[in-house]
Amino acid sequence: MDKILNIRNLSKRYGPVQAVDSLSLEVPKGSVFGILGPNGSGKTTTLGMLLGVTKPDSGDFSWFGKPLNFETKQKLGAILETPNFYPYMSAVDNLKVVAQIKEIGNANIDGVLKTVNLNTRADSKFKTYSLGMKQRLAIASALLSNPEVLVLDEPTNGLDPQGIAEIRALIKDIASQGITVIIASHLLDEIEKVCTHAAVIRFGKLLFCGTVEELTGHEGVVEIGSEDLNLTRMLLEKLDGVDSVKIEGDMLLVVLDKKISPSEINKHLVAQGIFAHHLVFRKNSLEKQFLNLISNS
Structure with missing residues (x-):
């Protein structure tokens, strides 16, 4: 299986805290890859480095066999933090703003709203959305550029059981379209029910990397x-x-x-x-x- 992401000895320190410690792993193309670890294990820091938000102290990584640059960034869709949308604007208008920022036009807006099952609420104001709907709109914004990889940090955090089920179903649907999905999560249930592959990290160190079946033994x-x-x-x-x-x-x-x-x-x-x-x-x-x-x- 082709590797879409290669990480080699990636490290990041914040003062006395070694957030990521010589991390090396590979993500297969077409997988749903979970980065699993307790809170504070270095998951978000790792994603931040992979997306160019944070600079690593040492080590390197490549997307599609190339370093992170404008070309490779165009192939990535990501949600690292709670997304901010204009509360008094509709989903459609908010996505138009995102499309303008990304300079990609509005052609995909209807399609991504349908993908995340918000097409019937496309004209509703963002402030009327439930937390689960807001998260789905965030995923829609990440899909606007037709990415080859979708990166999600704790995508079900704070959601009720129905919202969690909706996001899980959505991730599986997106993966079925050939998009590689990378998820950082501390929830075992999420990794087991959604992911095909997983890496377990603690204190920034890799403890395991392989298929979910291999992880269960x-x-x-x-x-x-x-x-x-x-x-x-x-x-x-x-x-x-x-x-x-x-x-x-x-x-x-x-x-x-x-x-x-x-x-x-x-x-x-x-x-x-x-x-x-x-x-x-x-x-x-x-x-x-x-x-x-x-x-x-």
Whole structure:
């Protein structure tokens, strides 16, 4: 997979605080890439350097194989802080102001409003918008220039459950159009439900970088109960997609190393004359893996 962003030994210090410490990672093209870490871990500082807002002390990075310049900036859409719009102006008029600042014309305004599902409220004043609608308008403004990459810093911060669900659905929709999305977040649930890849950082240091599946360690665990656990274990150990099988109490714990549905496992057992009286799939806990990384760093 092509890399859209390469970061090499990026560092930034604010007085006695080492905000980012020799950070190196790569972002695959077409991914939804989450930068995950506790508050104060250096996520926003990292994005600031990548977007040219903050100058790094050392290290470098490249977008599309090139340094950050006018050409590469044109391919980026970003929201780093709470966006400011004119409260007494409509969404359309606010986006016209943004388009004028970016010198890109008004041709995409209707399209981006439709993308963020604000087309029916396009003429409403910004001050009448909910927090979730304001965030969607901000994303619309970032999409005005048809960017290849969308960068979002804590996109669901402060939103209610409905607003969070709307932003998550919107991010997935944007990614489905071929746009690479980079998200900084401290929310595990957000990374797990939206992202394909993730980097975990703490105190500015990289603790992990890879796919979300790699971060959780495996694809999940299936609990199985049957009349003959030893025979069931023997049959499952030979099944493609099964990493390990162990007996725990009156159950088998089947660890999966790739995606295989519980129904496929059940079908395999039935074909061998084994009928499970208990079969439950448990997805591996991202929270557990994250806490392990943080506590061991």
